[in-house]
Amino acid sequence: MERYYQKEIETADREQILAWQNERLVKQVRHVWDDVPYYRKKMEEKGVTPEDIQGVEDLHKLPFLTKDDLREAYPYGLLAKPLKDCVRIQSTSGTTGRRVVAFYTQHDIDLWEDCCARAITAAGGTSGDVCHVCYGYGLFTGGPGLNGGSHKVGCLTLPMSSGNTDRQLQFMVDLEATILCCTPSYAAFLAESIHERGLRDKIKLKAGIFGAEAWSEEMRQDIQNKLGIKAYDIYGLTETSGPGVAFECSEQTGMHINEDHFIAEIIDPDTREVLPEGSKGELVFTSITKEAFPLLRYRTRDICVLTRKQCSCGRTHVKMSKPMGRSDDMLIVKGVNVFPSQIETVLLEQGYQANYQIIVDRVNNSDTIEVKVEMTPENFSDNLGKITEMEKGLVSALKAMLGIYAKVRLVAPKSITRSEGKAVRVIDNRKI
Amino acid sequence: MTIPQISVFLENKAGQLADITGILSENHVNMRAINIAETADYGVLRLIVDDASKASAILLEQGFILTMTPVVGVAVPDTPGGLSKVLGVISAAEIDVEYMYSVFGQKDGQACMIFRVADTDGLAEILTKNGIAMISGEDLGLH
Numbered sequence: 001m002e003r004y005y006q007k008e009i010e011t012a013d014r015e016q017i018l019a020w021q022n023e024r025l026v027k028q029v030r031h032v033w034d035d036v037p038y039y040r041k042k043m044e045e046k047g048v049t050p051e052d053i054q055g056v057e058d059l060h061k062l063p064f065l066t067k068d069d070l071r072e073a074y075p076y077g078l079l080a081k082p083l084k085d086c087v088r089i090q091s092t093s094g095t096t097g098r099r100v101v102a103f104y105t106q107h108d109i110d111l112w113e114d115c116c117a118r119a120i121t122a123a124g125g126t127s128g129d130v131c132h133v134c135y136g137y138g139l140f141t142g143g144p145g146l147n148g149g150s151h152k153v154g155c156l157t158l159p160m161s162s163g164n165t166d167r168q169l170q171f172m173v174d175l176e177a178t179i180l181c182c183t184p185s186y187a188a189f190l191a192e193s194i195h196e197r198g199l200r201d202k203i204k205l206k207a208g209i210f211g212a213e214a215w216s217e218e219m220r221q222d223i224q225n226k227l228g229i230k231a232y233d234i235y236g237l238t239e240t241s242g243p244g245v246a247f248e249c250s251e252q253t254g255m256h257i258n259e260d261h262f263i264a265e266i267i268d269p270d271t272r273e274v275l276p277e278g279s280k281g282e283l284v285f286t287s288i289t290k291e292a293f294p295l296l297r298y299r300t301r302d303i304c305v306l307t308r309k310q311c312s313c314g315r316t317h318v319k320m321s322k323p324m325g326r327s328d329d330m331l332i333v334k335g336v337n338v339f340p341s342q343i344e345t346v347l348l349e350q351g352y353q354a355n356y357q358i359i360v361d362r363v364n365n366s367d368t369i370e371v372k373v374e375m376t377p378e379n380f381s382d383n384l385g386k387i388t389e390m391e392k393g394l395v396s397a398l399k400a401m402l403g404i405y406a407k408v409r410l411v412a413p414k415s416i417t418r419s420e421g422k423a424v425r426v427i428d429n430r431k432i
Numbered sequence: 433m434t435i436p437q438i439s440v441f442l443e444n445k446a447g448q449l450a451d452i453t454g455i456l457s458e459n460h461v462n463m464r465a466i467n468i469a470e471t472a473d474y475g476v477l478r479l480i481v482d483d484a485s486k487a488s489a490i491l492l493e494q495g496f497i498l499t500m501t502p503v504v505g506v507a508v509p510d511t512p513g514g515l516s517k518v519l520g521v522i523s524a525a526e527i528d529v530e531y532m533y534s535v536f537g538q539k540d541g542q543a544c545m546i547f548r549v550a551d552t553d554g555l556a557e558i559l560t561k562n563g564i565a566m567i568s569g570e571d572l573g574l575h
Contacts, residue, residue, distance in 0.1 A: 375441045375474075375497050382439035382501045382548065383530055384469040384476050410474050412443040414495050 022055035024288035092238035115244030116149020127154030132177035141242025184215035188365035191226035212335035254319035269327035434502035467533035505567030
C-alpha cells in the first residue's frame with residue numbers, strides 16, 4: 001500500500017493545488033517587491049508591479065532569474081529576510097568561481113525537510129527504518145537535506161557523509177541500514193564493493209534514494225539487481241532549497257514536483273517562450289513558500305518534460321522526467337557542478353593559456369575528470385621537478401575551485417584540437 | 433666556461449622524439465649528448481648539439497617549447513672510481529647537482545659528464561682548485 005508523509009497535500013486535487021499556488025504566488029511577489037530591491041528593480045525594468053500578478057496565469061509576466069543574477073547579487077543581494085531571521089546557508093559552485101549562497105529561515109528548513117521526508121516515505125521509509133545518508137554533509141545540500149527528512153520520518157539516521165567505504169560498509173552491515181541515500185554512482189560503487197566482499201547476504205537494504213547526478217534506467221536496473229532494492233530518483237538544486245524539490249514514487253516513471261512549494265514551467269531556452277505541457281524544454285522554478293531566498297522564475301538549465309498523467313501512486317502533483325541534458329555548459333561530476341569557465345579561471349591564474357580540454361569519464365562507476373592543458377614557454381623548465389611542482393600547484397588550485405580532484409595532463413603546444421577556430425572544450429565519454 | 437643546453441618539452445606519445453631527431457637531422461644539426469627526464473605523461477628532452485642557436489630556432493619555428501640552459505662539462509677519468517671522486521669534490525663543496533648525464537664518445541681516456549647546477553661559477557672554481565678539468569664547447573666540436 002502506498003504511503004504518504006503529507007497525504008492531504010500530496011494527493012490534493014488540481015483545483016486545490018492551483019488555489020494554493022495562486023495565493024502563495026501573489027504573496028511571494030508582494031514579499032520580494034517590498035523586501036528585495038534587486039527584484040523590485042528587475043520587475044520595474046519589465047514594467048510589472050505586484051498588482052499585475054493575480055495568480056499562476058500571470059506568472060509569465062515576471063522576469064526570469066538566472067545564475068548570473070545570483071552571482072551579481074552575491075552574497076546578500078537576493079536575501080529577503082533580515083539576517084537575524086536566517087539560521088543556515090548552503091552553497092554550490094557558481095559559473096566563474098563565485099559561489100552561489102542560499103539562505104534559510106527555520107521555517108524554510110522545516111519545509112525543505114518535509115519535502116525530503118515525502119521522498120523517503122515514497123520510497124517506503126517509516127520510523128522503523130535505518131536511513132544511511134552518504135551524501136556529503138556541509139555546504140552541499142545532499143547530506144543536510146536527507147538527514148533532516150530522515151529525522152522527520154523518524155528513521156534512525158546514520159549521518160555517514162561521503163567517502164571511507166570500509167566504514168560505510170561496516171555501519172551498513174552492523175546497524176542493519178534499510179534505506180541508502182547517496183549519488184547513483186556511489187551506490188553503484190558500494191554495490192560493487194558489497195559484491196566483492198561477499199556481503200550481499202549481510203545487508204538489509206530495501207530502498208535507495210539517489211540523486212544529484214544523471215543516471216539511466218540501465219544503471220537503475222543494475223543497482224536494483226546488485227543490491228536487491230528499489231532505487232528511487234530525487235531532484236533538487238541548492239538555489240531552490242536542495243534535494244526534494246521533486247522525488248520518485250513507486251511507479252518509478254518520473255519525479256513528482258512538490259507543487260505546493262514550487263511552480264514549474266517549461267520554456268524554450270532560446271526564445272524563452274513558455275511551452276505547452278508535454279514539451280521538452282528548460283525547467284523553470286518559482287519557489288512560493290521560501291522566506292529567506294525566494295526565487296521567481298529561476299532558470300535551472302535542466303532540460304526535461306513535465307506530465308500531469310494520472311499516477312498509480314495516488315499523488316496528484318506534476319511529474320518531471322529525468323533531466324535529459326543542459327541548456328548551458330555545466331557538467332555534473334561526482335554530483336558536483338562543474339563549469340568549464342571555473343577551470344579556465346584557474347588556468348589563467350596559474351599562468352597557463354586558455355587552451356584546454358576537459359575529459360570526463362566514468363571508471364568503475366566513479367566519475368573522473370581530466371584537464372588537458374598546453375604547456376607554455378613561461379611554465380616550462382629544464383628541471384622536471386619544477387614542472388611537476390607547478391602541475392601539483394595547478395591540481396590543488398583546481399581542487400580548491402571545484403571541490404573535487406581533477407587530473408591534470410600537460411600536453412604539447414597546439415596539440416589540443418580546434419574545430420572551425422573554436423576549441424572543443426568538453427569531451428564527455430560517460431555512458432550513463 | 434659553460435655549454436649551451438637545449439631543453440624541449442615532450443609529451444609522452446609515440447613519435448615525439450623521432451620528430452625532433454628527424455628535424456635536426458634534416459637541418460644537419462649533430463647531437464653530442466642527449467638525456468630525457470620523464471613522468472608518466474610528459475618529459476624534458478635535454479640536448480647538446482653542435483649548433484645550439486640554429487637548432488633552437490628551428491625547433492621553435494616548428495612549435496616546440498624549449499629553453500636554453502648553461503651547463504658545465506666535466507672531464508671524468510675513465511677508470512673505476514673516476515666519477516665518484518668528482519662527485520665527492522662537488523658534494524664536499526655543498527653544490528647541489530640538479531641533474532647530470534654523459535656525452536657520447538670520449539677523449540684521451542676521459543669520459544665527459546654534463547652537470548647542471550645553480551651555482552655554475554662555484555662549480556668551476558672548486559673543479560679547478562681540485563685539478564679536475566672542464567670540457568669546453570670547442571672540445572665537443574660545438575660551433
